[in-house]
Amino acid sequence: MKKLYKLNLIAASAGLLTVGLAGSALAAFHLGGVANCGGCHSMHSPSTANMYLLHGGDQSSTCLNCHQQGTTGDFAVYNGASGYYISGNGSDTTVPTQFSPGGDFSWTKRGYAWTNEDGVATTETGASHGHNIIAADYSYGVDPDNAVSPTAGINAGFPADKLACNSCHDPHGKYRRFADGSIDTAGAPIIASGSYASSPVPTGDAFLPDATAVGAYRLLAGQGYDSVSYKAAGGQDYAGVPMAVAPDTYNRQETAAQTRVAYGANATGAPGGVTTWSNWCATCHGGMHSDVNAGLTHPVDQPLNGSTLGDLSAIYNAYINTSNTIGGDSTTSYLSLTPFAQNAGAFADLAANAQFDDSALAGPIGDDQVMCLSCHRAHASGFKNMLRWNNESALITVANGYPVAGTDNPDFVRGRTADDWTAAYYGRDAAVFGDYQRSLCNKCHAKD
Amino acid sequence: METARGKKTYGAVLLAGMAALLWLGSPALGKGLFQERYLYNLSGLSGVLPTSWATLAMDEERDETFVIYHNEVVIFNSQGMEVFRFGDGRDYGGVLCADAGKGGDLLLLSYREGRPVVLRCDYRGEPREEIFLRGLPEELADFAPNRLIYHNEQLYLGSQGGMQIVICKPDGSYVKGFDLYEHLGLDRDERDEMEFNGFRLDRDGNILFTIPFIFKAYIMAPDGKFRAFGSPGGAPGRFNVVAGMVADSHGNYLIADKLKCAVLVFDRNLKFVKEFGYRGPGPENMTIPNDLAIDNQDRIYVSQGAGRGVSVFALTHGDSSAKGGAAGLSQQKGGKDSG
Numbered sequence: 072m073k074k075l076y077k078l079n080l081i082a083a084s085a086g087l088l089t090v091g092l093a094g095s096a097l098a099a100f101h102l103g104g105v106a107n108c109g110g111c112h113s114m115h116s117p118s119t120a121n122m123y124l125l126h127g128g129d130q131s132s133t134c135l136n137c138h139q140q141g142t143t144g145d146f147a148v149y150n151g152a153s154g155y156y157i158s159g160n161g162s163d164t165t166v167p168t169q170f171s172p173g174g175d176f177s178w179t180k181r182g183y184a185w186t187n188e189d190g191v192a193t194t195e196t197g198a199s200h201g202h203n204i205i206a207a208d209y210s211y212g213v214d215p216d217n218a219v220s221p222t223a224g225i226n227a228g229f230p231a232d233k234l235a236c237n238s239c240h241d242p243h244g245k246y247r248r249f250a251d252g253s254i255d256t257a258g259a260p261i262i263a264s265g266s267y268a269s270s271p272v273p274t275g276d277a278f279l280p281d282a283t284a285v286g287a288y289r290l291l292a293g294q295g296y297d298s299v300s301y302k303a304a305g306g307q308d309y310a311g312v313p314m315a316v317a318p319d320t321y322n323r324q325e326t327a328a329q330t331r332v333a334y335g336a337n338a339t340g341a342p343g344g345v346t347t348w349s350n351w352c353a354t355c356h357g358g359m360h361s362d363v364n365a366g367l368t369h370p371v372d373q374p375l376n377g378s379t380l381g382d383l384s385a386i387y388n389a390y391i392n393t394s395n396t397i398g399g400d401s402t403t404s405y406l407s408l409t410p411f412a413q414n415a416g417a418f419a420d421l422a423a424n425a426q427f428d429d430s431a432l433a434g435p436i437g438d439d440q441v442m443c444l445s446c447h448r449a450h451a452s453g454f455k456n457m458l459r460w461n462n463e464s465a466l467i468t469v470a471n472g473y474p475v476a477g478t479d480n481p482d483f484v485r486g487r488t489a490d491d492w493t494a495a496y497y498g499r500d501a502a503v504f505g506d507y508q509r510s511l512c513n514k515c516h517a518k519d
Numbered sequence: 520m521e522t523a524r525g526k527k528t529y530g531a532v533l534l535a536g537m538a539a540l541l542w543l544g545s546p547a548l549g550k551g552l553f554q555e556r557y558l559y560n561l562s563g564l565s566g567v568l569p570t571s572w573a574t575l576a577m578d579e580e581r582d583e584t585f586v587i588y589h590n591e592v593v594i595f596n597s598q599g600m601e602v603f604r605f606g607d608g609r610d611y612g613g614v615l616c617a618d619a620g621k622g623g624d625l626l627l628l629s630y631r632e633g634r635p636v637v638l639r640c641d642y643r644g645e646p647r648e649e650i651f652l653r654g655l656p657e658e659l660a661d662f663a664p665n666r667l668i669y670h671n672e673q674l675y676l677g678s679q680g681g682m683q684i685v686i687c688k689p690d691g692s693y694v695k696g697f698d699l700y701e702h703l704g705l706d707r708d709e710r711d712e713m714e715f716n717g718f719r720l721d722r723d724g725n726i727l728f729t730i731p732f733i734f735k736a737y738i739m740a741p742d743g744k745f746r747a748f749g750s751p752g753g754a755p756g757r758f759n760v761v762a763g764m765v766a767d768s769h770g771n772y773l774i775a776d777k778l779k780c781a782v783l784v785f786d787r788n789l790k791f792v793k794e795f796g797y798r799g800p801g802p803e804n805m806t807i808p809n810d811l812a813i814d815n816q817d818r819i820y821v822s823q824g825a826g827r828g829v830s831v832f833a834l835t836h837g838d839s840s841a842k843g844g845a846a847g848l849s850q851q852k853g854g855k856d857s858g
Contacts, residue, residue: 109752109753110759110778113753114753116779116797116798126759126778126779126780126798128798128806128825132825136760136777136778136807137760137778141572141716141731141762141777141809142665142666142679142680142714142716143574143587143615143616143665143666153680153711153712153713153714154711154712155712162589163589164589164590164591164607165589165590165613166613207825208806208807208824208825209571209807209824209825210571210824210825210826319711320711322711490613
């Protein structure tokens with residue numbers, strides 16, 4: 072209510088002829104749906120570089136006008152991690168500074184070079200760390216390695232030279248969630264963001280008077296999405312919008328407590344317009360989905376207790392680290408480096424787990440599911456293939472510390488500084504892991 | 520019916536009106552005479568330095584500009600040419616900000632094991648002293664600055680994300696501090712979104728900063744009294760996403776707006792004067808201007824995104840005190856030669 076009041080107050084003061092960010096404070100800018108038009112478009116003085124009357128030189132630059140961290144910062148001390156920043160100060164010489172669960176896009180600018188143990192000069196490109204959105208104003212360029220989305224599979228793939236924030240997010244925020252959990256682009260008005268644990272609960276019948284809706288999670292695109300700036304052959308159509316709830320504070324380091332985004336699935340029949348996380352990713356990466364390449368890819372959207380390998384949820388709950396693979400407890404086993412999708416249809420169930428103070432650390436139960444985001448971040452990470460952990464080396468830690476240049480195997484160090492490791496693991500001390508921690512694949516497989 | 524006399528009266532009134540308009544536009548008020556002119560971009564021997572959102576600082580005594588970018592401090596002379604750089608590959612930690620200290624020293628804001636430290640370096644960037652903050656009150660125990668200004672033998676430190684400002688003696692001992700949430704009456708519940716930008720001092724020692732989240736600019740005196748102005752919108756004079764802020768020699772306030780890609784000018788009475796820049800390919804255009812700095816010749820330095828580096832503009836005010844521009848440059852060159 073306070074933010075709505077602010078919206079009205081400022082909009083009124085801005086006047087009818089004012090064009091620009093005549094909205095509320097920036098946090099309430101989107102308000103779960105289409106924002107004030109002038110925040111992104113300029114009616115009379117747009118950028119000369121694009122044809123959509125945008126303020127930015129391109130679509131993603133327009134987003135980053137507000138979502139790029141504008142101040143200097145050191146990842147270890149930058150305590151003003153504004154919730155809405157998704158891109159920080161990462162570069163060839165500086166460590167990214169933002170810690171949203173999706174990841175800081177500037178990891179795609181941070182590459183590494185080292186001489187491997189055979190004496191061969193080796194590199195890990197920044198581009199390999201995430202989705203290479205194009206935002207020329209902010210020095211984000213086209214993916215140099217992939218012409219289309221990797222493992223496109225059943226479709227022609229999404230062209231890398233078109234990838235922008237609005238490839239995945241609907242900038243106009245038309246997708247909305249109703250009281251029954253279904254998603255549509257029309258119906259009851261959106262009254263607020265639906266992304267947070269504190270988001271209001273939508274009410275009424277979607278198409279009857281007095282009903283209310285909230286925005287789809289993170290303005291993600293859904294069924295029938297067809298962005299104006301890129302029209303794929305046959306349309307860039309998602310199977311629906313996936314379910315999730317984020318804690319109210321989420322852009323933070325996890326030094327003392329984890330940030331838990333509660334991801335959802337609904338194996339027993341999702342409401343209209345809703346899909347699973349992995350199905351949603353498969354829009355562009357269809358060949359990676361186990362439904363398409365059955366037996367050839369790691370399963371997704373599958374219950375953890377339905378694996379041919381046994382009940383993997385039990386392994387997840389028992390696993391603490393390499394040094395203790397059986398001593399865990401299902402009430403405290405959650406690890407944000409290996410999240411899972413709760414097979415819960417109710418958003419209230421997700422909201423209860425969307426915490427940032429370790430008050431909800433319960434692990435998976437029975438048919439909770441593995442998904443793409445169990446291993447990958449959505450935007451970018453400090454590791455190759457935007458994995459949540461370093462999966463390029465046998466060991467994550469060496470003698471209770473992150474690998475150290477000049478001391479440990481250079482192929483474990485991979486050109487990284489101590490700050491790189493700490494930032495990539497969101498502020499975690501190496502002691503959280505085992506003395507000689509192996510890959511976090513073992514959280515579900517315990518082969519270490 | 521109009522008479523000849525009536526015509527004369529009408530003419531007199533018209534002339535009086537014109538005279539009044541001319542008077543209103545007189546230099547005494549400043550408005551309408553403010554002009555900016557693009558000079559050049561900060562450059563090295565191989566051309567313009569394509570920095571993005573670099574942090575700026577000025578050494579007014581030596582007429583040098585510091586650009587802090589990717590852990591390096593790059594120093595430019597009064598003609599905007601790089602003369603020295605340091606920082607890369609040395610153990611400064613992450614250099615967040617820098618300023619000119621006393622007697623040609625350089626002050627770098629960095630961190631040692633999570634603690635903020637001001638490194639006092641000589642003119643070559645060789646560290647001479649580590650200055651840690653001392654005597655901070657309990658409510659500022661977590662103070663994590665990322666901006667630094669040295670002025671009148673005091674260190675001004677700002678934590679943009681923490682919304683805190685601390686003033687110290689050169690040895691790091693605490694003098695006073697401001698929690699901007701409390702001081703400005705802001706809502707602490709919005710701390711996940713709030714931070715200030717800008718952080719400069721004007722010639723009277725007032726602290727200048729903006730808070731883009733609430734579309735406001737602030738002029739805060741050392742005793743804490745402040746003036747705030749700004750309202751959101753795209754019309755000339757309104758704020759979109761405001762960033763750096765400086766004051767020129769005439770007391771005009773200049774504020775960068777990242778979304779408008781422009782610099783907004785307000786006079787000493789906070790009356791809107793003009794905007795300049797705007798997105799485009801021309802040298803006078805801007806792309807996402809962020810940090811601003813100004814030298815003692817009223818040349819304004821605009822740090823931008825998209826690899827557009829730092830553009831320098833000369834400001835003139837239509838009176839004899841204007842120092843920027845070609846005249847200013849030649850004067851300055853003569854001064855340098857004689858020195």
